[in-house]
Every structure is written in C-alpha cells, then in structure tokens.
Amino acid sequence: MSQIENNMSISSKATKFLQIFILSLILCTHPITSTTYTFTSLDVSSSLSSALSLFSTQQTTDTNNLYKHDSGTTTTTTTSNLSSSGTLSLEIHPRVSLHAPHRAYTDYRALTMSRLARDTARVNSIIAKTNLRVMGIRHMDLNPLEDQQLMPNDLEAPVSSGTSMGSGEYFSRLGVGSPSKEFFMVIDTGSDISWLQCQPCSDCYQQTDPIFSPSSSSSYSPLTCNTRECTTLEVSACRNSACLYQVSYGDGSYTVGDFVTETVSFGSSGRVPKVAIGCGHENEGLFVGAAGLLGLGGGPLSLTSQIKATSFSYCLVDRDSPKSSALEFNAVKPADSVTAPLLKSNKVNTFYYVGLTGFSVGGQQISIPPSLFGMDDSGSGGVIVDSGTAVTRLPSQAYSSLRDSFTRLTQHLKPTGNVALFDTCYDFSSLSSVKVPTVALHFAGGQTLDLPAKNYLIPVDSSGTYCFAFAETASSMSIIGNVQQQGIRVHYDLAKSQVAFSPNNC
Template identity: 60%
Template sequence: MAEDSIHRRHFVLLFLLSLFTLSTYPAMARHLPPGSTPSPATAILDVSATRAQALQALSFAPSSHQPTSHLLPHSHSSTAAAISLAIHSRDFLPSSAAHRHPDYKALTLARLRRDAARVRSIAARAALAVGGVAASDMKPVAEDKVAPIAAADSIEGPIVSGTSVGSGEYFSRVGVGSPARPFYMVLDTGSDVNWLQCLPCADCYQQTGPVFDPSASSSYAPLSCDSSQCRSLDASACRNSSSTEAAFASDGGEASCLYQVSYGDGSFTVGDFATETLTFGLSDPVSGVAIGCGHDNEGLFVGAAGLLALGAGPLSFPSQISARSFSYCLVDRDSSSSSTLLISAGAAQFGEASAVTAPLLRNRRLETFHYVGLTGISVGGQMLSIPPSAFAMDESGAGGVIVDSGTAVTRLQGPTYTALRDAFRAGTASLPSPSAWLLFDTCYDLSSLTSVEVPTVGFHFPGGKELRLPAKNYLVPVDDAGTYCLAFAPTAASLSIIGNVQQQGIRVSFDLDNAVVGFSPNEC
C-alpha cells in the first residue's frame, strides 16, 4: 500500500510538472540555431535571412536597358480559362532607383506614412457609409450570382509591391489600348474605379514610362453621361464639349462623362471616363473595359501609371468582366521576385489541403471591400478572450473585418489589439525590448541573434479553421540595427483590416460565386 501511495504521489507530481511546463512554454522565447524545430505553439523567425532580404530593397538597381515600351512581359502559364499577371513589390519597379532611401529606417518610415494615409482613407469611407441600413441589406456575395466572363475566360499576371512609388504597394504591368502599350498599375482590392494618367496633362505626376495617349489608340471610346458605367460612378459629371473635337464627335454629340476619385490621403484623379482594351500577359485582349483617363492627378501615386481596381463594386475589373473568382499572392515587400494575379471564369481553386477557407461577406453600405468572417485570434496556440462582436458587422454596416492589399499593417479594434499584444509580450519576456517605434509599441532588439523562437499568431474562422502565420509575417525589421516590431496596430475605425504584411507568401483566393475566401500558404 505504501509503495502504491508513493507511485501515486510521483504520478501526481509528474502530471503537475507537465501542466506547468505546457502552460509556461509559450512564454519562453528561445534563441535557436538555424534548422531547429519549433514547438506547436511557437514559430521560428530567421533573423539573418530577413535582415539580408531587407537589404535588397535598399540595393536594388534595375538594368539600364530594362524595357519600358516593348510588348507585355511574359506571363506565367495560363489556360483558356484564366488571365494571369505578374505581381511586383513597389520597391522593385524601374522608378524605385530614383527614389532610393538612405537606409532601411527611412524606407520603413516612408511605408508607414503611406500606410497611415491608407488607413485614414478607409476609415473615412467607412464612417461616411455606415448608418441606417437594415440587416437584410447585408448578405453574402453568393446571393449575387455573376455571368461567365464574356471578353476573356480568365486573366493572369505578375504582381509587384508599390511602396516606393506612391500610394499602392503592389503593381502589375498591363497593356492598354490598341496597339497595346504596357503600363505599371497599382493592384488595389480596396478600389472600384480603374484609371490611368492620360495626355493631355493638366497636372500629371512622375510615372514609370510614358503617359498614355488616347489619340494613339484605335480602341479608346469616351462614355456618354447616360451610359450605365457613368451612372455607376460615385462621383461623376457631364460636359457638353470635349477637350478634343474628335472625341466629342465620336460620342455622337452626347454629353461626355467625367469621373473623379478622391482618396483619404489627399490624392485624387480627374478626367474622362471611357472604355478601352486591356491586355494581360499572353491572354487575349479584353475590350470595352470602363476606365478613367486622368488629366489631373495629384497625390502619392508617383511611379505607377494608374490603378487596376479589384474591389467588389460594379466598376472594378473583376465585376466588369463577370469573373467568378480571382486570386493573388503577395511576395515579400523586400523581395525582387514576383508572383501572380489570376482572374478566372471558373470556380476558385484553393490548392493543397493546407488551404484555409472562410466566409466572404458583403456590406451593402460599403460594397467596395471584401469582408471575411473572422471569429478569433490565437497567440502561442491559445485563443485570446475576445468577444465575437469584435469581428462582427452590425446592422448599420459598422464593424467587420476586410482583407486589403493596400494596407500594410493589420489594424484591430483597441481591446482586440491589446489582448494580442499582451499575450505576445508574455511569450517573449526573455527578449530584449527597446522602446516603442512610432506606430509599433512592441519591439525587440534581435541584432545579436541569427534566429529566434517566438509565439505563433493565428487567425481563426468558422468551423474551427486556423490560418497560422509565418513568424516573418508578424515580426518585421524596421531599421538596419536589428530592431524588429510586432506588425499589428490598434484602430479607432469601425472595421478591422487584415493587411498585406500578414498576407505575404499566402495565396488569397476569392470565390465570388460561393462567397468563400481561401488562404493557401506557400501557393505562390
């Protein structure tokens, strides 16, 4: 009996010790050699690799003979059912060399200034839109079925980051007009109106390559004020005379449509609203696309020729061609490599079994944005105590969570951010922590480390699904000295935003038919 009692006491002690170890393990940030395996509650940040990659954005020098006027770049392989474009990071466009930053701290400061302007713009739009809407006015995207793509079965192309060339973080090269001429355009899931700078310029900012000349395109056609596209504009006007007699005559003498798009950062574009033919890589040209021809363009858009809108409104490019799905993968902002944007007439393909799916929602008061049904956040494998209402959209259209390609740092409601930050700090108590760094209040001095084990961060969706983020998607370098910060921030806006830092290296797919958004890690 005594022996049994001793065994029981030993068992109880071992059990209690195991509970203590499990409960405290996430709070232990460890300095690990490369190749070490983390625990399920932790992830390894390769400090050496991320610091080395950060230097690419500072040292990138495009070839002096890099083409700017030839036909379009070779796209990734596409089928008759898809249009593909290459996506590039903003700091690796040809114009980036002319806007070189002296060090990585200066580059980060420029990015954060753009990001703050972006968030102000989204917050202002949300504030204006919400209020007085019934619950019946909010419904999943699936209730609005779309017709098959008429002009082209699908479109695919490369994506580039747009941080150093104005407002916009990722870019693709798009052919505009007949014959097609290539232009770098911002890819923006938070915009609905496509536009580019046009001659004659009342005020045009500096861009990569020549400004588009509509008189040199046989497919350019001004839209009349009574056209459905003009009526779909939030801000439009009419005029009874055109800047060119020929353009007015080709419009049958009808009043021509003018557009204006303003952004919360003070940027704006004003000009003629027209239809034009767009070409994407090796895909067939897409004709009759409504696009703004901007003669007066001011603000942060330095470098890009214009913007390709990927929002959910009726004038965005996917909406105009009745795409059934589209997807993109955003490369690391400090990487010179590219990935692809794919717009398809077919259903979304979510890749490997590791893909995480979630509800894709629509806000009738703010139809531009792509809302996702987020239910929770975990740190170190433990769910945070956050009420579901923190992520929900209410009957007025306020709240909710959007997935945005133009916002860099994920913004969360104040209490939600505080819960995440405090849990992360508890799991990194052993790391040297310098003072706050501008937007970021949780930073670490990792200058003496080659790698470090930190708590995992995961987004949770209905059905118990979790998107566990790579460590480099939430702990990012901010200077040349080895300072890293937690890339989340609080917001006073009514909605939360999943930014592009958290999306890097993950294919984000929007199934517009079935109201599903998919996140597929390592599917770029």
C-alpha cells in the same frame, strides 16, 4: 513510550494518511496540467539582408534592367469574352521594383516611416468611407475644403472629400488599348475605379512607362453622361456630353479625367473589350512609377465585376523583394487552402469582409469575444482583407489581448522603444535567428491559418529593430493587411462567397 505519546503518534500517522488519500483523490479528479506553447524561428539575418539590399548599387542596377522596355512595345493576345471562365493572369511586383527607395530615402528606417505614414492615411480613409456610408452620406453630398485646390480650371468636374483609398505597395502589368501597350498599375482590393494617366497631361507625376495616348488606340471610346457606367460613378460630371470622373485618396493623391471604355489585355492569357476606365489628365500623389490603379474591389465598376470574374487570387511577395508573383482571374483554388466565409456589407460593396473569430499565440487560443469581429445591422464593424493596407489593424480590446499574450511569451527577448504606430518592438541586433511564439488566425467554420514569423515581426530599420506588426484602431472595423498576407496566395471565390488562404503558393 507513554500511552498518550503512542496515541498521538497513531493520530499523526492517521492524519498524514488521510491527507495523502484526499490529495490522491484531488489529483485523480483534477489532474495538474502544464500549458505547452509553440514557437517558430525568425530568420533575422535574411530579413536584414533584404532590407540592406534595397540601398545597394547592385539592387539598383538589377531593378533598372528588369523593368527597362521599349516604349513602342505592343502585345498580341487572344480575345476573351466577358462571360468567359478562362483563366486570366498578370504578374505582381512590389513597389520597390519600380520606385527604388535609395532615390528618396537615406536609410531603411526612413523608408519604414514613409510606409507607415501612407498606411495610416489609407486606414483612416477606409474607416472614414465606411462611416460615411453607414450614416447614409454620399460623396456628392460633401464639399471640398475652401483652400483645397485639386482641380484644373479647364475641367468642369466636382471635387470629392478624399475619403477613398489609395496605395502603391504592389503593381501589376496590364495591357491597354488596340494595339495593346503594357503599363504598370497599382493593384488595390479597396478601390473600384481603374484608371491610368493619359495624354494630353495637364499635370502628371513621373511613371516608368510612356503616358498612354488615346489617339494611338482604335478601341478608345469616351462614355457619355447618360450611360450606366457614368451614372454608377460616385463622383461624376459632364463636359460637352462627355462623362468626367474624379477620385481622391486618403493620402491626398487624386486623379481627374475622362471616363471611357477600352480593351484591356492580360499578357498572353486573353483580353477583354469595352472595360470602363478613367483616362486621367490631372493626377498627383504617391503612385510614382505606376501608370495608374487597378481597382479590384467588389463594386460594379471594379475590374473583377466588369470582366465577370467568378474568382481572383494573388500572392504578395515580401515588400523588400525584387521577385514577382501572379494575379489570376478565374483560376482554381489551391487544394491546401484554409478557407473562410466571404461576407458582404449592405452599406459598402467595395470591401471584402471575412469571417474572423479570433487568434492563437504560442498554439493557445486567446480570449477575445468573437463579437469584436462581427458586423452589425448598420454595417459597422467587421473584418476586411485588403491588399493595400500594410499593417493589420484591430479594435483596441482585441489588439491588447493579442499583444499581451505575445509579450508574455517573449520575456526572454530584449525589448526596445516604440516605433511610430508599433508599441511592441525588440532588439535583435546581436541575433542571426530567434525563437518566437507562433501566431495564427481563426476563421468562422473552424479553420486556422498559421502565420510565418516574418509576417508578424518585421524590421523597421537596418540595425536589428523588429516590431510586432499589428496595431490598434479606435474603429470597430478590423483590417487584415498585406504584411500578414505575404507569401500566402489569397483566393477570393466570388461565386461561392469564400476566401481561401494557401501558404507557400506564390
């Protein structure tokens, strides 16, 4: 070998050594890492079985037997003062328990489309109500559409704009009157006014229970126009010194009647006298099955405010399940809860705002500016927890980040076309179980709530089409809906301004 060749060989070896040395330094300083994602299982067979059972003969028979009762049934309860801290409890039932889907829909897809249409109407009305409050506009400042005939000719009550909310996804059974008679009532954390259909009924929809007759109750007492309760109503009127109320909902439903006080009973756990409720003589809408609505919002006329509850909680079973769960007032917070601050708006006191900061997908927190979930000084934005909204709504930027993170980890799954408001759907028709990325919510204070797979991938038909159960909104407000809350006890600590989420605690 020549001297030149020998020098070149030595130089080549030296270069390789130097490269290896530099690479080792880089690896020591900046080690190569691989991101580990977390996945969970979705039981496709089980959820499809529940969907199909809604249209089976057996389900129909079981449902009818479960809620059949004697129209003359009364309950005897112990007296509970307004200031009492004792626990009051009611059962919660999904809408399908009272309003059997097979009677109105041909299949599960048709039922889903109806649910999503109601949900969209509710979300639009929540956003509209908030926007009106932020702008300083009250219901009494608004006029009805000229062709909108909501009121009977014999009632001198005003018509509101329809910017309140209404939903019929979950029901509870509440006692009204003395002696107490029980009625199925829609539970709604997005409304304040509680009401039920009353005789004489000028125009009432079909309900499971007999319509309440004021003459049968010794505790029924009409409110006069100058009472605090009447003047607190957003929309009210007088007729012969009696206070009239009217509430319209985003889907076109409405109730009109007398504003009164009554004794309300919570099963065998207690009763509270002189609770202001609406006695509706003119009622229409999607409340079929229930006798009325139970307002659990944060306003002064809500049931929670009137009974001076320090806290309340509920657990919502799967909407396709015939099972029930419990609505509790003044109960102890579960020990295993994930907590978040409960915030209040200076514009809208009805809604329960929560301190949400972001999401994780596959165990990795995604990049979403926390400011997207904040509420500004004007009252715009923020995140509310709502029992009546089904699908969680997020501002466009937040939703896109969440969806894109999810789809990057589901490229092994078979995609399918959009369904209504869902733009991320999959075909699981050939699967009995599937591994999907985990999804979690992050709250102010550092705590994280992991969602079960069935709380963010839901069937939209009975043939195996599943969709990612989040949707975008053009509004700056976010709404955590009841699909994400299913199977989780949600505890509102009104005294400590805290929301607690406890999985598997129904």
